[in-house]
Amino acid sequence: MPEPFVAYLRVYEPLSSFEPPLREEVEAAVERGTVDPFDAGQWEQQLWLRSQLAAPPRLLPGENAKGEVQGLGGVLVLEPEDVPTAPAATVGPGTLVCPLDVRGRAAAALVGFLGDAEIPLRTAALADSAETARSRAGAVVSELAGGAVHVLSSTWTVPLPWFVVVDPTERCVFTEPGRRRVCWRVAMADARRRVARAHSVAKQSIGEDGPTKILKETGRWLERFHPHSAVELDYGGLVQLMTPADLEADTSAEDVHAIVDAMESDDAEEVAARYEQLRDFWAEFAAREQHN
Template identity: 30%
Template sequence: MTGNLYRGQAGLPFSSALRVYEPLEAFPEDQQVALRAAGARSVSRAAIENAELQASLGRITRPGGDPFPTGATDLVRVVAVPRTGGPAPAAGPDDAGVPDAGAPERLLYCPSQLVLRAGLAANALMEGIHGPLARLLIPDEQRDKHQERIDEVRAHSGLGRVHTRASTWGIPFSWFCLYKESDPTDVVESEGRIVTVRIRATIGEALERVRYAVAHLALAAPDLDMLEDLTQLTEWLELFHPESVVELDYGAVADKVYPDDSPMDVRLGIECLAEGDMTGAAAAYRRLASRWIPIRQLARAS
């Protein structure tokens, strides 16, 4: 299977991701060597996305009926961000080939963790309304085999946190609470189309914003489903290093919705609810719905 599938993704579901990038010291020592090597290779983001996509499509047609990733193609995304102050860490013996430790930028890392994420996704599918169908498509033998991979990964890396959350056919409104219009944004274009949009915020900024949203919704709209989503999002972000960065990667859906005012509309909607302005809150929701409901309806289109 060849070609740049990532550029077009024709016929594939829209997939978006929320990723946390951590500094090297947040990872176990035995994993840091592999992460340094990934930073030194300077592989483009487009190449990483394309490699992961081709690998996922390859698993669908793999002989033996095992749809799970083995970890052999697990990749690492790397971003360079400005240093936040304080003394720069001293360069170690394994730092050859990576930017000078005294440089104004530092590298942050987000491992794909496909083995762990596939296991979590399979468990969620089994527990959902499509569980009986999922058990027919993924036999117990294959699930047991993958559980062995998960146990091996956990024993090797010791990681209890998953760095990536994914969503198909639209972006959860709760994710937009983490961002503002002034946050660093990369718009990736190719052949007149927007391939993706990536927005980044420091984890400190993201936590401050999501806690603000939780506090106001808890008072103004405690029964809103979004409040539970935001609470879970807060608990997830609190697992990571305080110098991490949180990235929202729109994926191919960006070509349908960007320029996108969703972060502003979500923030205005929450502020209006907190102030008792139901008219303003309803207007913000209508703007969000007009933008995202048509995207979600594509999931049921023939």
């Protein structure tokens, strides 16, 4: 089974920053064994499939038939020395941890599905009634009120405002036999600074909607975490759709940063040219989503 065609924006917090009793749960998850970042998408997919194939099916992954939580779940780890930083930024100390938060993310996605899907689709997809599912998923989402999920995900494409977070020159391409991983890593302080600047420029240039709204929401999300955290933009399963030539031609991060600079200097021609380049690159992947 192929890895899900999903890209991720993740936050890794210092282990010491988690408050008890969550810290003990995170430490126990690390001791049990962390998820291989190459396998994160498939790990999440398999966790969900097991929840749906159980008898009776679970509404959300990571819980039993009664809706009770069954442990924290998987975690990813990162060391501070693997995160490029600007001179004024600090990452750590010690190991950085990203709980995958699959149950909370699934609950949020389910609330969105129940709000958007037509009644026949909701009925076919859910063993429980829609109201029961909405109530249970909403309760899980409300548990996140004091914190935030550590992972945002996007199917089939990367939201272009996410590229604002990273330094275009710091892209990492990791390879293992038969598979690749493409990601950027950045200190939280650098990520917040870039998002704040891009949001200010976009608000002045194109108003409050569209990319500006995404930048505002991304900035608010980043503020929920420890200031010495790290942020990772990971192409995840999208690399399965990319040839080596595609990766060589991919200048998405450079183009997005150039658009912000061009907006700031009122260079409409540069904005248009860079946006057209981005549209052309990602159009192929958008078309595959349509075909599926």
